[in-house]
Amino acid sequence: MSDMINQYRNNFLKEVESKVEEGEWVKNCMQCGVCAGSCPLGDAWEHTPQKIFMMIRAGKKQEVLSSDAMWMCTSCYNCIVRCPRELPITHIMHGLAHYAKRLGLAPKNNPTLKFAQIFWNNLTKTGRVNELKVGLSLYFMNGFVEGIKTSLKMQKVGLNMIKNKRFSIAEAWGGHSVKDKSGLHKMLKKAYDLESARVDK
């Protein structure tokens, strides 16, 4: 009965509208299913975008936010191009993923999530991506042993890239960065505060 009371109410839909990036579009979905049919990875998703939107309307907060579906999006933009209601589906998917992460509901050990976190940490440190460190962090993402194995496997590629000056060993010591690092950090802090003001209110 308590389930029934929260179902198909506007609660979660309203939460998504106010707290998720581009979330105000969700109510405009007309359930045609073109996005689901257009997604090249559609089969691999736990729920297609069409279903995600319906689940939001049905008030299934836990199921939506703990799903790995949004994390599967490769940003190919097929759905955005084809949506007859012009919903920015790709952005909504990333918005939902981000919101799930913030609330700590995102699926642990999801490789996309892990990579996104590594990339973000790396990028925000200096304002420039340190390719050597991103690469190595990625190899060692699932532990030391696997990291060594992957490194050995990729040895040849790595050496060739160094030979062709695609990346430099020198990056291991500091690496390049933006001119005003503290300015960048201030900016990111401000952005985070603004987002928090919206999401945590």
Place this chain on the structure above:
Amino acid sequence: MAEEIKTGCYICTGCGIGERLDDKQMQTIATRDGKAKFVKSHQFLCSDDGVKTINDDIKSEQLNRLVIAGCSRRAKMNTFEFDNIPTSRANIREGVIWVRPDNDESSETTQEMANDYIRMACAEARTMKQVAPSEEQSTINKNILIVGGGIAGLTAAIEASKAGYQSSIVEKSGKLGGFVANLYKSIPHKSPYNEPQETQIENLIKTAEDDRNITIYLDSIVSKTEGAPGRFEADITKESGASKTHKFGAIIQNNGFTQFDANILDEFSYKTQKNVITQSELESIAKKGKGKIQKPDGKGEIKTAVFIQCAGQRSDKENHLSYCSGFCCSTSIKQAMYFKEQNPDIDTIIMYDDLRVPGVAGEDFYRAGQKKGIVFSKAKVSQVTGDGDNLKVEFKDLILDEDTAISADLVVLATGLVANSGPDPYATPIELDADGKEIENPEVQKIDVTESVLNLQYRQGTDLPHLKNGFTDSHFICFPYETRRTGIYAAGPVRRPMDILQTKDDATGAVMRAISVIENSNKGRAQFPRSGDLSFPEFRKEGCTQCKRCTVECPFGAINEDEKGYPIFNEARCRRCGTCMGACPVRVISFANYSVETVNQQIKNCDMPDEFDEKPRILVLACENDAYPALDMAAQNRIEYSAYARIIPVRCLGSTSVSWITDALNSGYDGIVMMGCKKGDDYQCHFVKGSEMAHERMAKVGDTLESLQLESERVAVHEVAISDIQTAPALIEDMAKVVEKVGMNPFKF
């Protein structure tokens, strides 16, 4: 016949006819075989000079019949129309040179084809008579009777008044406005289509009441109607019993619909739960509360309202409606907006199977509803149950594919509409078996017990025929509003499901038709599709056997019977299709310019080569409305067909007399192809039933063939649409192949 027939035959050699055909030879044929008194060729007959030549000759030579050999009769119709001189057209352009290849080897058969068309046209012209004006035109009454005082009736009356015609509205209830008068607001009819709008029905009622051209009869019904367009007489009877006869020129039936009875919907607990209501009940509550919607049981506030679409509609269950009522989805969106207007936090959930929002508001209105936060859920509701103060709606979410349930304070059922048609004159009575039980026969329409609306004193029943699902038949594909009773028009939801705006358009259209029928009958002219035709059916009383086939088969119920069983043709009701002519077993019914004889003469005046010439003849009887134009268009596209085909246009395949078939076979034709329009529920026949009648009659022609010891494949009946420009010539080719296979007709002489 006293009058001496003087036929003038004019052969046009323009459009390449002169290069392909020998006009001298055709002239000889016209004089020798066609018995034309006067023959001329002209290079450009439809030019001013050509037409002047004809007009001059009519005067100087006293010509009283004309044959124009050139383009199809569908081209230059007005150019070759001469003041009441029967004119026949030999189609040697579309019918001959455009469908035959231009080479030496086929030039002989092509010329033979053209010669035959000259012979046939001359024979037709000889047997046609001048149309004498109808004697029926008496004093024409131009008033319009409008049955039903709802939005359609009011619109019709106001539009008629604007056009200068008087009208009378007969309303069964005690007030005007009909269904719309009960609405709080209507679906938007003006841009930007995002809010419910005022119905403005009060203004409409006031306009009608103040209009001097409009007479209003409340609490009244039409208890008797007789006559024909221009001279209808209707008894308007008050509830008190007082009755008076009034004269009218045309009738519009727009008596709307009744709400589907929700009491039979046990699964939604409509009978047992106070808080389960229909859309129209919600309208009444909203209207009463001026937008504030109280819970019907009076206990507490409404926090959640669930709308169930297609309640008892689009369902194959017994007593449910099988069709979509068209307006309910938009209505639910509108009603959900009532709640959002009251308080945006009220949850409104619309459970639909397919959301359909036809009409101008359409998608814009749907989007506006979504923006306001109405939740749309593709769902199949299995049941609604009462649970203390709450209702429990159990359903299957069709997107998430799971069975689930929600609680609600109010459930609104979208129950749809049932047309207020009168009893169908063509419904078959229910058959009872020996025990008095009903014999189940899905083919047979059940006779309905509804009260008559018009009480017509027609041979063929009291009301307008239905098409399906109880809606009054109006020619939906070609002539909306046009029913199977000339001069009586159907408008609004009585003819098909529609919303308010569509109903207003419909009423306006029906008034235009009504005005046109009044003006046409005033001049003794036919209503379309043979608009302006002055000919009408006549019958030879001495020959009539009172078999009543014509009075039964007339698709428009135009023919009544006198006390001895002879037909009485009501010319103004007649559409000149000739179905009666085809029905008459003793061939006594004819039109001055179209009769059993005019076609028979064409059939017989075709040159018949003997059996050993290897030149068969295929007779094609083509409906002039669809099949003949299809063949003309095929010719314009230079699609070739057999040089052995001889095509005769008929007004409707329903006018085909079985005698044409037997006579044609007896005189040596090897195959006969008949082309009529599409029949059945989605008919395209301009005369509704003509093609169906023809198919039925020709189904029995097999016996005749058997008695002549001929193969039944020699006669084929087809349905041809106007767009079948590839198929129509192919059907002729098919018959040529059949003839090749079964051999020549042995009855050649």
